[in-house]
Amino acid sequence: xxxxxxxxxxxxxxxxxxxxxxxxxxxxxxxxxxxxxxxxxxxxxxxxxxxxxxxxxxxxxxxxxxxxxxxxxxxxxxxxxxxxxxxxxxxxxxxxxxxxxxxxxxxxxxxxxxxxxxxxxxxxxxxxxxxxxxxxxxxxxxxxxxxxxxxxxxxxxxxxxxxxxxxxxxxxxxxxxxxxxxxxxxxxxxxxxxxxxxxxxxxxx
Amino acid sequence: xxxxxxxxxxxxxxxxxxxxxxxxxxxxxxxxxxxxxxxxxxxxxxxxxxxxxxxxxxxxxxxxxxxxxxxxxxxxxxxxxxxxxxxxxxxxxxxx
Numbered sequence: 001x002x003x004x005x006x007x008x009x010x011x012x013x014x015x016x017x018x019x020x021x022x023x024x025x026x027x028x029x030x031x032x033x034x035x036x037x038x039x040x041x042x043x044x045x046x047x048x049x050x051x052x053x054x055x056x057x058x059x060x061x062x063x064x065x066x067x068x069x070x071x072x073x074x075x076x077x078x079x080x081x082x083x084x085x086x087x088x089x090x091x092x093x094x095x096x097x098x099x100x101x102x103x104x105x106x107x108x109x110x111x112x113x114x115x116x117x118x119x120x121x122x123x124x125x126x127x128x129x130x131x132x133x134x135x136x137x138x139x140x141x142x143x144x145x146x147x148x149x150x151x152x153x154x155x156x157x158x159x160x161x162x163x164x165x166x167x168x169x170x171x172x173x174x175x176x177x178x179x180x181x182x183x184x185x186x187x188x189x190x191x192x193x194x195x196x197x198x199x200x201x202x203x204x205x
Numbered sequence: 206x207x208x209x210x211x212x213x214x215x216x217x218x219x220x221x222x223x224x225x226x227x228x229x230x231x232x233x234x235x236x237x238x239x240x241x242x243x244x245x246x247x248x249x250x251x252x253x254x255x256x257x258x259x260x261x262x263x264x265x266x267x268x269x270x271x272x273x274x275x276x277x278x279x280x281x282x283x284x285x286x287x288x289x290x291x292x293x294x295x296x297x298x299x300x301x
Contacts (some may be wrong), residue, residue: 054299063219063296089295100299104216121221165220184298 008075011060011173013038016069018055029055030066057175061096074172093121097166099176103158105150111161112137112146118158118168136164214290215298227286228287232280239279 018030029052034160037043045053058064060071062078062085071079073095078085085091092098105114115133120126137143140160145153153161214227247268253261 058296058299065297089218089223092219092295098219102299104219104298106213106216108213116262117222118220121223121226191289 004084008072009036010039010041010074011035012070012072013056013060014070016056016059016071017067018052018059018064019067028058030069033069060173061098062091063176093118094169095172097169097174099163099166099174103116103155103162105158105161105165107150110147110149111142111153112158112162115168118165122169132168133164136167137161140164144187211293212288212298215293215295216265218293218295224291231286231290235279235283235286236276237248239275243275251276 003196013033015037016030016033016035017028020027020029033052033056035056040064044089045056047053055064059066059079061071065083066079068081070077070081078091106117109117112130112133115124115136116129119129120134124132134143134146137146141161142157142160142164145157148157150158150161166176216226217227250263
C-alpha cells in the first residue's frame with residue numbers, strides 16, 4: 001500500500017460511483033459521491049430509503065466493489081478505480097467494525113463466542129480473546145447472558161452482542177449501517193453511546 | 206447442509222474468516238457426520254446380527270474398506286459445499 005499522508009482526513013471519498021446491473025436494467029446507486037471525515041469525527045448519513053447510504057458504507061467497508069472513484073482511509077489508498085489493498089478480508093477483520101440493522105450473529109455460537117471469534121481470527125489466543133469478549137459484555141451490560149445461545153437472546157441483547165463484536169478488534173473505523181430497530185437514546189449501550197465511548201476510550205492494540 | 210448455512214458463511218467471510226478455515230469447517234463437518242454414520246452402522250451390524258436368521262460374514266478388511274469408501278464419499282460430498290461457500294459474496298450477508 002502507498003504511504004499514509006498524516007495531513008489527510010481519516011476518510012476521503014472522491015467521485016465514487018457504483019452501478020448495479022448492466023444495460024437497460026442498470027441502476028446507478030452512487031454517482032460521483034465525495035466525502036471527507038476528520039479523525040475522531042462522528043458523522044451520520046441521513047437520507048430516504050434507497051438513497052444508497054448502505055451502498056456507500058459497503059464500498060467504504062470493502063464489501064462491495066465500487067464502479068469507479070477513489071477511497072482513502074487514514075491517508076492510505078483503499079480503492080483507486082480498483083482495489084489497492086490485497087487482503088480486504090483482513091482489513092475488515094482488523095480495522096473496520098460493522099454494525100448492521102440486524103445483528104447477523106452466528107447462530108451456532110453463543111454470545112461470548114460470537115465476540116471472541118474476531119480476536120481469534122486475528123490470531124490472538126483463546127484466553128485473551130475470551131477476556132476481550134467478557135470485557136465488552138461487561139461494557140454493554142450483558143455479561144449475565146454470556147453463555148446464552150443466540151436464539152435465547154432478545155432482539156436488544158442480540159444487537160448489543162453485534163456491537164461488541166464490531167468493537168472486538170479495536171477497529172480504527174466503525175460503520176454502523178442504519179440504526180438498530182430498538183433505539184433508546186438514553187441507554188448507555190446504544191449504538192451512539194458505544195460509538196462515542198469507542199471514539200473517546202482506549203483503543204490501544 | 207452447507208446450502209442452508211450460506212448466510213452464516215457470508216457473515217463469517219464478512220468479519221474476515223479466511224477461505225481455508227471455512228473449507229476446513231465444512232470438510233470436518235462432512236467427515237464427522239460420515240464417521241458417526243459409519244460407527245452407528247458398525248454397532249448395529251455387531252449387536253443386531255444375531256437377531257437375523259441369515260448372516261453375512263464381514264472380515265476386518267471389509268470393515269476397513271467400508272470405512273475408506275465412507276470417507277471418500279464424505280470428502281467428495283463436501284467439495285460441492287466448499288465450492289458454494291467460497292462462491293458466496295460476503296455482502297450477501299447483509300442484503301443490498
